[in-house]
Amino acid sequence: MKYIKDGGITSPQGFKAAGVACGIRKKGRKDVALVYSQLPAHAAAVYTQNKFKAAPLQITEEHLQNGIAQAVVVNSGIANACMGQHGLETAKEMALITAESLQIKTEDVVVASTGVIGVPLPMELITKGIKEASRVLNCDGGTDAAEAIMTTDLIKKEIACKLGIGGKTVTIGAMAKGSGMIHPNMATMLAFITTDASIESKCLQYILKKAADATFNMISVDGDTSTNDMVVILANGLANNPKITMDGQYLEEFEAAIFEVCTTLAKMIAQDGEGATKLIEVEVVGAKSLEDARKGAKAICSSSLVKTAIFGEDANWGRIVTALGYSGAEVDPLMVDVYIGDLLVAQKGTGLNFDEEKAGEILKQKEVKLKVDLNLGSAEATAWGCDLSYDYVKINADYRS
Amino acid sequence: MKYIKDGGITSPQGFKAAGVACGIRKKGRKDVALVYSQLPAHAAAVYTQNKFKAAPLQITEEHLQNGIAQAVVVNSGIANACMGQHGLETAKEMALITAESLQIKTEDVVVASTGVIGVPLPMELITKGIKEASRVLNCDGGTDAAEAIMTTDLIKKEIACKLGIGGKTVTIGAMAKGSGMIHPNMATMLAFITTDASIESKCLQYILKKAADATFNMISVDGDTSTNDMVVILANGLANNPKITMDGQYLEEFEAAIFEVCTTLAKMIAQDGEGATKLIEVEVVGAKSLEDARKGAKAICSSSLVKTAIFGEDANWGRIVTALGYSGAEVDPLMVDVYIGDLLVAQKGTGLNFDEEKAGEILKQKEVKLKVDLNLGSAEATAWGCDLSYDYVKINADYRS
Numbered sequence: 001m002k003y004i005k006d007g008g009i010t011s012p013q014g015f016k017a018a019g020v021a022c023g024i025r026k027k028g029r030k031d032v033a034l035v036y037s038q039l040p041a042h043a044a045a046v047y048t049q050n051k052f053k054a055a056p057l058q059i060t061e062e063h064l065q066n067g068i069a070q071a072v073v074v075n076s077g078i079a080n081a082c083m084g085q086h087g088l089e090t091a092k093e094m095a096l097i098t099a100e101s102l103q104i105k106t107e108d109v110v111v112a113s114t115g116v117i118g119v120p121l122p123m124e125l126i127t128k129g130i131k132e133a134s135r136v137l138n139c140d141g142g143t144d145a146a147e148a149i150m151t152t153d154l155i156k157k158e159i160a161c162k163l164g165i166g167g168k169t170v171t172i173g174a175m176a177k178g179s180g181m182i183h184p185n186m187a188t189m190l191a192f193i194t195t196d197a198s199i200e201s202k203c204l205q206y207i208l209k210k211a212a213d214a215t216f217n218m219i220s221v222d223g224d225t226s227t228n229d230m231v232v233i234l235a236n237g238l239a240n241n242p243k244i245t246m247d248g249q250y251l252e253e254f255e256a257a258i259f260e261v262c263t264t265l266a267k268m269i270a271q272d273g274e275g276a277t278k279l280i281e282v283e284v285v286g287a288k289s290l291e292d293a294r295k296g297a298k299a300i301c302s303s304s305l306v307k308t309a310i311f312g313e314d315a316n317w318g319r320i321v322t323a324l325g326y327s328g329a330e331v332d333p334l335m336v337d338v339y340i341g342d343l344l345v346a347q348k349g350t351g352l353n354f355d356e357e358k359a360g361e362i363l364k365q366k367e368v369k370l371k372v373d374l375n376l377g378s379a380e381a382t383a384w385g386c387d388l389s390y391d392y393v394k395i396n397a398d399y400r401s
Numbered sequence: 402m403k404y405i406k407d408g409g410i411t412s413p414q415g416f417k418a419a420g421v422a423c424g425i426r427k428k429g430r431k432d433v434a435l436v437y438s439q440l441p442a443h444a445a446a447v448y449t450q451n452k453f454k455a456a457p458l459q460i461t462e463e464h465l466q467n468g469i470a471q472a473v474v475v476n477s478g479i480a481n482a483c484m485g486q487h488g489l490e491t492a493k494e495m496a497l498i499t500a501e502s503l504q505i506k507t508e509d510v511v512v513a514s515t516g517v518i519g520v521p522l523p524m525e526l527i528t529k530g531i532k533e534a535s536r537v538l539n540c541d542g543g544t545d546a547a548e549a550i551m552t553t554d555l556i557k558k559e560i561a562c563k564l565g566i567g568g569k570t571v572t573i574g575a576m577a578k579g580s581g582m583i584h585p586n587m588a589t590m591l592a593f594i595t596t597d598a599s600i601e602s603k604c605l606q607y608i609l610k611k612a613a614d615a616t617f618n619m620i621s622v623d624g625d626t627s628t629n630d631m632v633v634i635l636a637n638g639l640a641n642n643p644k645i646t647m648d649g650q651y652l653e654e655f656e657a658a659i660f661e662v663c664t665t666l667a668k669m670i671a672q673d674g675e676g677a678t679k680l681i682e683v684e685v686v687g688a689k690s691l692e693d694a695r696k697g698a699k700a701i702c703s704s705s706l707v708k709t710a711i712f713g714e715d716a717n718w719g720r721i722v723t724a725l726g727y728s729g730a731e732v733d734p735l736m737v738d739v740y741i742g743d744l745l746v747a748q749k750g751t752g753l754n755f756d757e758e759k760a761g762e763i764l765k766q767k768e769v770k771l772k773v774d775l776n777l778g779s780a781e782a783t784a785w786g787c788d789l790s791y792d793y794v795k796i797n798a799d800y801r802s
Contacts (some may be wrong), residue, residue, distance in 0.1 A: 052726035052750070081721055084735065084751030093577040117719020118752035174718065181706060181723065186680045222705040224720070225727040304623040304705070304795055305582060312798025319625070320520020321483055322582065325453035329665060333453045349453070350485030351519035390791045396706055397713025 001257045006234035007048040007160025008142025012196035013238040014038040014169040017141035019148030022129025024077035024122060024149035030148035030315050032129035033070040034098065035192060036137055039180065040108055041236035041312040043069035044205035046212045048229035055080045055087035056111040057230055059095060063107045067201040069234055070108040072192055073098040073130060074149050076177070080113040080121050081227040090121045101134035111192055111231050114177060115151055117227060123388075129141035146175040149190055152395055153179045163257050165250045166242035170197040174261050178269035179276075180396065182221035183302060191216065191231040191265055197242040197254060198237040206246065208233050215262035216384040218294065221273035221297050222392070234256075263340040270384035275392030279367045280310055284329075285380040292329040299327030300383070310368055317345045324372060331374060339371040361394070402658045406571070408561025409543025413437040413572040413597035414639040418550030418691045423518075423530025424666035425478035425523060428724070431549035433530035434580040435499065436473040436593060442637035444470035445606035447613045447629035455468065456481045456488035457512040458631055460496060464508045468580035468602040471509040472500040473529060473593055473734055475492055475550050482628040483520050491522045497687035498528050502535035511633050515578060516552055518628060529559055539635040547576040550591055553796055554580045558669045565657050566651045567643035571598040576661050580677075581797065583771040584703060585621035592666055597639040598655060600645040607647065608656050609634050616663035619695065621782040622674035622675040622791035623793070624625055634659075671785035676793030681711055682767045685730075686781040693730040694775075701726030701784070708789035713768055722780065725773060732775060741770040 009015045015037055047057050060124050063069065073094055080087050088120040093108040113121070146158040160173040176191035180253055193208075244250045271279040282300045287293035298305055303323040309316040317338050323330055338346040339364035345354045362368065411418050416438055420431040439802040444465055447563040450457050464470065474495055481488050496510040514522070547559040561574040579591035594609075645651045651752050682702045688694035701707055704724040713733045718739050725732055738749040742763035763769065 012634050039657055047771045050723060050726035051732045079719070082719060082734070082750055082752055084749065087749070101640060116717075117723065118747060120752075183727075192467075223707045224704055224723060226727060227719075227723055304793075305625045308794050308797035311794065314799055316517075318480070318628075319582075320484060322451060322518065322625060322628055323453035323455050325628060326584075346483060346519060348485065349483055350487070351483055353522075371471075388794060390794050392705075393709050393712065393789060393791050393794060396709035400714055 001161050001163040001260065003124050003293040004160040007173055007177050009035055009194045010139050010142035010156035011160035011173040012194050014196060014202045014236050015194045016137040016139055017145040018073040018133040018137045019144030020129050021325060023125045024075060024354055032126065032133050032142060033074040033077045033145035033148035034133040035145060035194065036102055037053065037070050037234055039235045039236045040068050040070045041234040042067055042201045042204050043198060043232060043234050044208045045230055045232040046209055048226055050225050050227045052082060052227045054113060054228040055083060055091040056113045057228065058088060058089040059233060060110050060230065061106045063109060068108060069110050070100055070104045071098055074112040074190065075126055076151050077115040078113060078119050078121050079115045079117045081117040088118060090123055093123060094126060095241045097130045101131050114149065114190055114228050114229055128184045140271055142173060142175065143337050149175065149177040151177065153177050153272055155272045159264050160263055161251040161257060161261060163253060165253060168239050168241035169243050170239040171195065172257055174259055174265055176265040176269060180221060180274040180275060181224045181226040182219060182269060183223045186264050189214055189226060189269060191235040193261065195235045196239040197244060198239060198241050199235045200246065203244055203246050203251065204233060204235055207258050211259050211262040212338060218298060218386045219266045219270045220298060223302050235315040247272050260392065267384050270386050273386035274395045275389040276386030277389055278310055278387045279315060279387045280387065281369045282383045283371045283380065284374065286377060288330050288377040288381040290379045290381060293379045296324050296329040297383035299323045301385035304388055307385065308400045310324050310363065311387035311389050312359060315340055315345060315356065315363060316386065320370060320372065332376060335375040337373040337375065340370055341395055402562050402564040402610045402661065405561040407565060408545060408574055408575050409547055409559035410436055410593060411543035412561035412574040413595050413788050414636050415593045415597060416507050417538040417540055418438045418546040419501060419534040419538045420545030421530050421534045421537065422446050425476060427642065430644040431545060433527065434475040434546035434549035435531065435534040435538060436546055437503055438471050438635055438637045440639065441469050441471045442635040443468055443527045443600060444633060444635050445609045445676060446631055448632040449627055449752060451626050451628050453628045455629040456484060456492040457514045458629065459489060460492040461511050461631065461783055470511050471505045472499055472503055473511040475513040477550050478553050479514060479518040479520050479522050480516045480518045480629050481502055482518040482698045484521055491524055493802055494524060495527060498531045502532055513631055514627050515550065527719060537740060543574060543576065550576065550578040552578065553675055554578050554673055556673045558666055560662055560665050562658060562662060566652060566654060569640050569642035571640045572596065573644050573658055573662055575666055577666040577670060579632060580673045580739060581622055581675040582625045582627040583620060583670060583674060584624045584626050590627060590630050590641040590670060591628055594634040594662065597640040598636050598645060599634045599642050601647065602630045602651065604647050605634060605636055605643055608659050611665040612660050616667040620667045620671040621699060621786045624703050634648050668785050671781065671787050674787035675796045677787030678790055679711055679788045681786045681788065682768065682770045682783045684772045684781065685775065687776045688729050688780040691780045691782060692781045696728045697725050697730040697773065697783045698784035700724045703788035705789055711764065713790035714761060714764040716741055716746060716757065716764060720730045721771060721773065736776040737740040738774040738776065742770055779787060
């Protein structure tokens, strides 16, 4: 598998994209993104588990019942969540206008929104935006689209890679947005993956769910699970590779590539968390089950007290074991080893007299790794998060205004 | 029931207390508290559900197996958690020294600690402190003891009240400490309640558990459940009232008084949360079950995004329904009404065009009430928390150093 320099969602064959400013957001910032596949593509998706599912997710779920999609339309600035019947109508309208502009079926349009909850979408502006985006769609539009889905993100998140499958080159492209209300459950913030791979529909859903669980679902910025999270993958088959199937020989390779793409995006989201100054990676090893390892890693990564300690570059490992202790993971307090970077700071649940200076050096880095060995089994998991800074409070104290 | 002005844990008959500075904490701040009952008292307790139970909790659980206690010893500054065998030995030693100083049984001593995790207790200093405290124990020592259990608390937390039971006056006193790592589960931070009531042992445990679930377990500062949480009640019977029993006529009155004492302490802890500028009270009504109401209220109260919005005095109610949506409570998104103060901002899950100026006025207050009506049933619950400010980050970025 090789990464494609400056690649994105338009790197795979047959995909075009655009990102335009329709006027929802301030200062002419791009706020409508469009992704288009020249052929109807197999599509799979995972969604937020929040009971308040935003209107666009409800419409997208309906449209993806047949497992086929040809375009994705996204607006940023307003989430179109908690708007009752009006929300559903505007989400449907977004799909309809997109379908008309691209001359495709309405039910082949994936709709997504991100931004403030409880505010009506200005349909006039959005209609204008979608029409403009459909006119300027092009093979290099990935970056514009990635920019148009950003809200408080500081860094656009796009990536692409290629791999050989049965003598053909298969390309995968992706974009995502963070960067607050990030604590996904079965799905995450917005992420869109495109590929020209030829793949069975069932296989696509299987891989996406598995990858999302191990990557997007293992990041946390603030412990809040959004109403608008979704990850969608479109596979249009234009690479003409031998079809990837559940029992075929290419499943593993393709799955590994999707995992790597999702991992990279997930880390980008965590690293660009609101107000973040550091990426935190938490590895829990020696767990009895994968579920235990995930629970433990995610609780440590989500703890406000761990996050503020990392911001303060303080080797306060007691907060790490505390989070582990309430995570719900099976833990024997007298068996747990804790590492900050590669420095062992607690062994068998007991504090060591460790080198504070070395710990300080590790904590000064932009990426801080924490490791906990439960010494109970062989399962392991990794979670990613960010520190909690003054700027997180600042950004979120006046987000709406 | 009447509150006693400036009352505390020494208000009930037969209780003495002291708080002294032994040198664990800086600048001669009090750090050892002692509470003593002139008779062995019935005792009940609830503890943290964190799997890493600090050593003093383990020793206290052992000592309270017979339901009897006569003294409570507490140190602040160091939690005596995650210190392995050494931790257990020092906790036992604290009980032993206390017993010797007061000439009571070692197993009648309740031991508690609060402060930094993973650091050994300086037993020489603590021994000196306990001996000094036992010398200065007195009937007005409640305030000194309440001060000695504080860590990052800004305000000491003590309270007392009296009520008539069967022609006799029964007095209840209490003290507690907050103010970070507050997200209790079946118990909370340190709280100690004394009473001269004559009450059945079984009854005492029943009331304490029920009261803790509705009060201490409904507060959250930062979503982190501590290793050291405990609430202990001692009842020495000196009021000479007709015994309060499970099927007797006085249970309800006494229970109501304990509930009020616990509610007041819980609110004091939430209000004094690290960096807090406002107390947040969240009421969830119209729930199908008490559990649903509690889950919903606590999730809203714990959400970083709700907390930062309140800090910023921003009527961002979308975050309230988001938290409700991932709380695990049974919710019909199209039935939910949301109030900020008494201002209805969303009805049937849909945003209203509400008076922003009025919302701003409500949010400027020191106490902000949020209410959610699920419109599904008749169960309700209240949770208390605080806003999330720059100072929370500041306090926790360098807590250890």
